[in-house]
Amino acid sequence: MFFDPVLYGFVFLGLFTPGPNVIMLTASGVRFGFVRTLPHLFGVVLGVGITAGVTALGVGAIVAASPMLNTVLRLGAGGFILWMAWGLWKASARPRAAHDPDDKPLSFVGAVLFQWINPKVWAVAFAASAGYSAGLAPGWEALRLATAFSSLNLGVCLFWTAAGSLLTALLSAPLAWKIFLRVMALLLAVTVVLLFR
DSSP: OOSOHHHHHHHHHHHHSSSHHHHHHHHHHHHHOHHHHHHHHHHHHHHHHHHHHHHHTTHHHHHHHOHHHHHHHHHHHHHHHHHHHHHHHHSOSSOGGGSOTTOOOOOHHHHHHHGGGOHHHHHHHHHHHHHSOOOOOHHHHHHHHHHHHHHHHHHHHHHHHHHHHHHGGGGOSHHHHHHHHHHHHHHHHHGGGGGGO
């Protein structure tokens, strides 16, 4: 069955709960607003779909079966996530309206590429591929998973980006803004633990 409600429920819960994408989109919504975050958002949606699709084609199994490749990807992902968390930690303690115009959200391409090292997306895609296969030909199975992941993730990303942009009104004081950014930076850094469980 191409549309499986159980698969969609699993994928929704896997993508909606906090992880690097949720934290980064919420923080970007606060820092840059909803509209400026849209390229980042659409990059996440496309990248997650691609990752799920290639997982269904067997790439996830290859990564899981190669200890060296697995370690290299984990270390690269951990380093990149910590670098982004450090950027949030150091971000200006001024509300969005006063930000430096050179400060920019993650680009569309950057967001697509980030999914290749996002541990949560790989884990959810691998579990969905292994546990909710419909027994279709590999190409159709890849399309089925990519469609499920991208369609559900669009709603998830819109929700968290909008939530972030709505939080801006509550963060007009520089101290509140700084506390928010530091909390988001710490939450993002903590997601690195997922890589080495």
